[in-house]
Amino acid sequence: NAGVTQTPKFQVLKTGQSMTLQCAQDMNHNSMYWYRQDPGMGLRLIYYSASEGTTDKGEVPNGYNVSRLNKREFSLRLESAAPSQTSVYFCASSEIARLDTQYFGPGTRLTVL
Amino acid sequence: AQSVAQPEDQVNVAEGNPLTVKCTYSVSGNPYLFWYVQYPNRGLQFLLKYITGDNLVKGSYGFEAEFNKSQTSFHLKKPSALVSDSALYFCAVRDLDNAGNMLTFGGGTRLMVKP
Numbered sequence: 082n083a084g085v086t087q088t089p090k091f092q093v094l095k096t097g098q099s100m101t102l103q104c105a106q107d108m109n110h111n112s113m114y115w116y117r118q119d120p121g122m123g124l125r126l127i128y129y130s131a132s133e134g135t136t137d138k139g140e141v142p143n144g145y146n147v148s149r150l151n152k153r154e155f156s157l158r159l160e161s162a163a164p165s166q167t168s169v170y171f172c173a174s175s176e177i178a179r180l181d182t183q184y185f186g187p188g189t190r191l192t193v194l
Numbered sequence: 195a196q197s198v199a200q201p202e203d204q205v206n207v208a209e210g211n212p213l214t215v216k217c218t219y220s221v222s223g224n225p226y227l228f229w230y231v232q233y234p235n236r237g238l239q240f241l242l243k244y245i246t247g248d249n250l251v252k253g254s255y256g257f258e259a260e261f262n263k264s265q266t267s268f269h270l271k272k273p274s275a276l277v278s279d280s281a282l283y284f285c286a287v288r289d290l291d292n293a294g295n296m297l298t299f300g301g302g303t304r305l306m307v308k309p
Binding site for chain 2: 085114121122123124125126129139171173182183184185186187188
């Protein structure tokens with residue numbers, strides 16, 4: 082039981098490049114989330130998926146897109162990376178949205194030059 | 195709107211001494227409160243949560259938190275700190291009476307426990 086896994090662990094991009102961050106959970110959770118963590122700002126919600134087939138914007142969705150591929154997988158895509166997207170990205174999952182404890186992956190450290 | 199504040203960027207405590215990491219929140223309805231811990235280069239780990247009931251909540255690794263409605267606080271405590279408790283701690287809140295809200299995290303407090 083691996084919990085929440087994320088790939089890659091580290092990534093360096095040039096401005097304008099695109100990439101997809103992958104997340105998978107093996108806890109049969111219904112809800113999944115993408116956060117970004119910046120120093121002194123805590124975690125800010127980018128997008129979430131309350132259940133398979135649905136996605137919704139969080140606090141800071143601009144510049145990102147998501148896909149809930151199936152119940153296990155939730156990907157985050159940067160279409161045209163910008164230096165302001167340099168951050169640590171965390172994926173999380175919970176059994177149901179809003180009312181349940183979230184479990185986090187190990188994170189992806191992204192640098193955009 | 196909901197918000198959470200962690201007024202201290204860093205807390206220093208000697209091993210064996212009690213520790214407190216402060217958290218205050220603002221919601222218009224009833225709060226659902228969490229504490230998470232983050233060790234270096236790791237994701238956040240759940241410590242404890244409060245939704246209703248006893249104001250003193252016990253969690254993992256000997257941590258506890260006290261919910262104080264009048265002071266809108268949810269401070270994290272431990273009677274005797276360990277060096278291994280050194281990490282980044284996050285408080286989070288959700289307004290239970292606002293169905294559209296997700297979790298809001300504080301900026302984090304770095305706990306340094308010195309031998």
